[in-house]
Amino acid sequence: MGHSHDHDHEHDGYQTPPESIALRVKALESLLVEKGLVDPAAIDAVVDTYEHKVGPRNGAKVVAKAWVDREYKARLLSDATAAIAELGFSGVQGEDMVVLENTPEVHNVTVCTLCSCYPWPTLGLPPAWYKAAPYRSRVVIDPRGVLAEFGLDIPRDKEIRVWDSTAELRYMVLPERPAGSEGLSEEELAALVTRDSMIGTGLALAPKA
Amino acid sequence: MNGIHDLGGAQDYGPVYTETNEPPFHYDWERRVLGLFPALFASGAFHVDEFRHAIERMGPIEYLQGTYYEHWLHAFETLLVEKGFVSAGELASGKPAAARTATPALVVDGVAPLLATGASARMAEEKPPRFAVGDEVRVVNRHPTGHTRIPRYARGRRGTIALDHGAFVYPDTVAHGRGPHPQHVYSVSFAARELWGADAAPHDTVRIDLWDDYLEAP
Numbered sequence: 245m246g247h248s249h250d251h252d253h254e255h256d257g258y259q260t261p262p263e264s265i266a267l268r269v270k271a272l273e274s275l276l277v278e279k280g281l282v283d284p285a286a287i288d289a290v291v292d293t294y295e296h297k298v299g300p301r302n303g304a305k306v307v308a309k310a311w312v313d314r315e316y317k318a319r320l321l322s323d324a325t326a327a328i329a330e331l332g333f334s335g336v337q338g339e340d341m342v343v344l345e346n347t348p349e350v351h352n353v354t355v356c357t358l359c360s361c362y363p364w365p366t367l368g369l370p371p372a373w374y375k376a377a378p379y380r381s382r383v384v385i386d387p388r389g390v391l392a393e394f395g396l397d398i399p400r401d402k403e404i405r406v407w408d409s410t411a412e413l414r415y416m417v418l419p420e421r422p423a424g425s426e427g428l429s430e431e432e433l434a435a436l437v438t439r440d441s442m443i444g445t446g447l448a449l450a451p452k453a
Numbered sequence: 454m455n456g457i458h459d460l461g462g463a464q465d466y467g468p469v470y471t472e473t474n475e476p477p478f479h480y481d482w483e484r485r486v487l488g489l490f491p492a493l494f495a496s497g498a499f500h501v502d503e504f505r506h507a508i509e510r511m512g513p514i515e516y517l518q519g520t521y522y523e524h525w526l527h528a529f530e531t532l533l534v535e536k537g538f539v540s541a542g543e544l545a546s547g548k549p550a551a552a553r554t555a556t557p558a559l560v561v562d563g564v565a566p567l568l569a570t571g572a573s574a575r576m577a578e579e580k581p582p583r584f585a586v587g588d589e590v591r592v593v594n595r596h597p598t599g600h601t602r603i604p605r606y607a608r609g610r611r612g613t614i615a616l617d618h619g620a621f622v623y624p625d626t627v628a629h630g631r632g633p634h635p636q637h638v639y640s641v642s643f644a645a646r647e648l649w650g651a652d653a654a655p656h657d658t659v660r661i662d663l664w665d666d667y668l669e670a671p
Contacts, residue, residue, distance in 0.1 A: 279549045286563070338571065375520075401656060
């Protein structure tokens, strides 16, 4: 990836939240708790769910199953919400799912230009770049240029299909199964499925020779 | 509203910064803000489209300077005061003006079921769909000052109905307390050249989810 930064203070590329914001959040939470509107233990439970239990490994299991099970793949492409729920993944920000199949002719990539809609049950919380202005603004007008920044070289005569999730549908890409992955188990295949390959800003990894 | 949030097509925000092995949170306060969303949603403090519109109403400088969870915090503070859950004075002081009267709508035992179920915006349609898959359509050239989910870059453009997703709550009314008025949402396919002109790649397309009222015959 072209502009990778490991510095914590630059996680949004150009934004650093003011230190005072921690106090502002603390004041709001304590006010809401004192008024009886919010249970702080419930907040802890929500955080634990998205920090430790829900993430792109869920989506990777869906993709790997679709690669090995033709009937599952058909169900996934016709009713993604139900097929994903078969594996136990459902709920907030994935209530109505659509899965987009990458093919030799079409490369799919997802964005939310108006806010930051993202399929939480299968991919977890979105990365900072997905929520920030550079990606949201440019991937619709210059998808090939943005994908090149992620190391993807899509030929100009191949269709890039950008999905702008302006409504309540949540999109996940089914990446192409990598060459040389014949004979791998479903679990080994899932290890090849990256978060970015399910956003469309990456491809599934090639198996180790 | 033609606001700063409507970013599609802008070109001057620089490269996409990515972070290797990015953690789910960068600051502890972000955890609390995330957790407040389902807690406040469960207590009926806002509809998701009211929440989005509260973010859209941020000033452009504040919006661009603020990160994602700062936007959320701004929306909580705005809506809690506007809807009378807390007063401006309580928000400023951090202290309740009166003794506790409410009980939390979301408690620990309710978290897993709520998160696993969510709140689908799909509803029985109030009116039949006006378009079918394969129809040519044009996006209305309309610039409401309230909430809408028509990105500016699509207004007035011609596309083709690619999918009919069924009926969903209509954001333009529900964000302003004027009811859900569910209607069909379509995935509309636009040629990149229709949106961006002749320099766009010949086969690229953009699919945008648009409600029935956002579309007209071409």
